[in-house]
Amino acid sequence: MVKALHRAGIEVILDVVFNHTAEGDHRGPTLSFRGLENSAYYILEQDRSRYANYSGTGNTLNANHPVVRRMIVDSLRYWVEQMHIDGFRFDLASILERDESGILMPSPPVLWDIESDPALAGTKLIAEAWDASGLYQVGSFIGDSWRNGMAGSATIFAAFSVAMRVR
Amino acid sequence: MGEERTARLTSLLNTWHRCAPSGLVTLRPADANEVVESIATLCDCTTSLPSWCCHVSPCRPWTATSSRRRQAWRTAPTCLRTLPAAPRSDLDRFGSEVSLAVDAHENCSPRASARVWCRCRPGHLRFQTQEYRDSVLPPKVKARVAVEQASTFGWERYVGTSGRVIGMKTFGPRRRSRSSRGNLVSSRTGWWRQLKSSWVGSDPWISSSTERSPKGRCLLRRRMLKALAEALLLGHRFPGGVNFSVYSRNASGVELLLFNREDDMQPERMITIDPATNRTYHYWHCSLPDLQPGQLYGYRVHGPFDPSSGMRFDPGKVLLDPYGCGVVVPKNYSRVTARLEGDNASTAMKSVVVDPHAYDWEGDTRCTARPPGPSSTRCTSEDLRGTQFRGFGKNTRHICRFDPEDSISPATQHHCRRIAAGVPVRRPGCPARTGQLLGICASLVLRAHRATAHVKIRSPSE
Numbered sequence: 001m002v003k004a005l006h007r008a009g010i011e012v013i014l015d016v017v018f019n020h021t022a023e024g025d026h027r028g029p030t031l032s033f034r035g036l037e038n039s040a041y042y043i044l045e046q047d048r049s050r051y052a053n054y055s056g057t058g059n060t061l062n063a064n065h066p067v068v069r070r071m072i073v074d075s076l077r078y079w080v081e082q083m084h085i086d087g088f089r090f091d092l093a094s095i096l097e098r099d100e101s102g103i104l105m106p107s108p109p110v111l112w113d114i115e116s117d118p119a120l121a122g123t124k125l126i127a128e129a130w131d132a133s134g135l136y137q138v139g140s141f142i143g144d145s146w147r148n149g150m151a152g153s154a155t156i157f158a159a160f161s162v163a164m165r166v167r
Numbered sequence: 168m169g170e171e172r173t174a175r176l177t178s179l180l181n182t183w184h185r186c187a188p189s190g191l192v193t194l195r196p197a198d199a200n201e202v203v204e205s206i207a208t209l210c211d212c213t214t215s216l217p218s219w220c221c222h223v224s225p226c227r228p229w230t231a232t233s234s235r236r237r238q239a240w241r242t243a244p245t246c247l248r249t250l251p252a253a254p255r256s257d258l259d260r261f262g263s264e265v266s267l268a269v270d271a272h273e274n275c276s277p278r279a280s281a282r283v284w285c286r287c288r289p290g291h292l293r294f295q296t297q298e299y300r301d302s303v304l305p306p307k308v309k310a311r312v313a314v315e316q317a318s319t320f321g322w323e324r325y326v327g328t329s330g331r332v333i334g335m336k337t338f339g340p341r342r343r344s345r346s347s348r349g350n351l352v353s354s355r356t357g358w359w360r361q362l363k364s365s366w367v368g369s370d371p372w373i374s375s376s377t378e379r380s381p382k383g384r385c386l387l388r389r390r391m392l393k394a395l396a397e398a399l400l401l402g403h404r405f406p407g408g409v410n411f412s413v414y415s416r417n418a419s420g421v422e423l424l425l426f427n428r429e430d431d432m433q434p435e436r437m438i439t440i441d442p443a444t445n446r447t448y449h450y451w452h453c454s455l456p457d458l459q460p461g462q463l464y465g466y467r468v469h470g471p472f473d474p475s476s477g478m479r480f481d482p483g484k485v486l487l488d489p490y491g492c493g494v495v496v497p498k499n500y501s502r503v504t505a506r507l508e509g510d511n512a513s514t515a516m517k518s519v520v521v522d523p524h525a526y527d528w529e530g531d532t533r534c535t536a537r538p539p540g541p542s543s544t545r546c547t548s549e550d551l552r553g554t555q556f557r558g559f560g561k562n563t564r565h566i567c568r569f570d571p572e573d574s575i576s577p578a579t580q581h582h583c584r585r586i587a588a589g590v591p592v593r594r595p596g597c598p599a600r601t602g603q604l605l606g607i608c609a610s611l612v613l614r615a616h617r618a619t620a621h622v623k624i625r626s627p628s629e
Binding site for chain 1: 418475478502503532
């Protein structure tokens, strides 16, 4: 499909969801991350037995943990290098700015990792600059080249607001 | 073989000279001319060439004058020939490396040979010519080990990705019980045990003769695989095998399960990952040769179930690999059994080994490989702000350069959907880059991740 789109002169931008997993809240199933290393992959509440829910789906990926951070960047690299994807649209990207206890970080490592990775240079990065717990950062999304901008034009079938950058 | 420079070195060499094992020819030249003589002696040895040679750099110019010496120089092995070109070097710690070399030689198989290159400061090599560097560290020999008494910083560039650096990696008090990583190279055998545990085979040095024989090649391949696995810590496929690696800090045990079918009750093979040999920091890894793409696998992780401390290990569940490139969902997949107690091997999703290199891209390049600069095929920041309309299927949106309401008729929309879906366009006169003419510059593909059945979220009070 990507090959056909490229032949037609169309770039392919992938919608990636690095804010929650399918494992739900504390009553959810054990599919992967929960049984591998629960406290590394998820943001937990203070009592450690409940999941912080900034995504509205029951759990929140702990994106700024070093191992998870590396997984995210490795995943993006895989899509770019092996699957020839041209850009990404990050679902609820503002969650990527939260640290292990859910507090907003001034310079979130994962965003700077994505931004400065040589393998990802030239890809389009589009952020959905809010999350489900009321954080709204359209126009003020962190990062040099994730350019602040509002693009919420009305569309026919779907509406996306994006803060974007093009390197 | 070494050149004496200091009193300390002299005493070291004398000691070593006395303690040398029988059958070992020890040469202890004092200056450059004696080096020539010793090389000539070596060349006159009819039995065999030395199986290993310890370099110590001379500091004085080469003064070979006689014809015998020149002859000796021409016939000397390449490794010896590099002696006069060797840089000035600080040899304060000389001595321990020799015992390492003896150890290595004793532990190697008879066909393999070890070469030891002594340098207190590896940076010297950078300023030498390529020829000299190749003669000291032949590019063919990939099995390289650097032993460093202090910080390991800087050695990586000499041992390469498949090599290994042993040295001090952490700070703090020395552990006495085991010669584990992060310690000083203190005992004669400690470093060797450490090395042995990190390589599959028994001998880490692979000589050119080992490389030539089929068995040797197989060993080499396996060792390379293992070394690469350690270096990358990723679940990727290499020629001749698959490396599995998964992160878990608090787990007490990890098992790799290989399945034949997606709904098997029992795995075909179960490999228990041994933390003593196959756990590097918090990564549990193992390399399996002879696996093919399409192999189904999963993990079973043992550990405490203690939600109050954030640990929710469940050895009854088959877990997906976070780095897995493919997922297979069995027909009887059940989200409920993954939530309840007990084994869910038959109803769990499994990861699949995928070889992405097998796909034929037919000349298509990734965006980072395309030449930089403005290009007509690239959409710009302004384009991305533009309008989106529904693409082919329900999972894509097209980003257009203009308002589709104005200028795209439903027939044209249908047409560009066909192009985007890869349907060959047969309309006469249709140029190759149809998408651009229609105003589509990018296509947004939604839901790349594997989604399970719809998740119903209940409120916490429920």
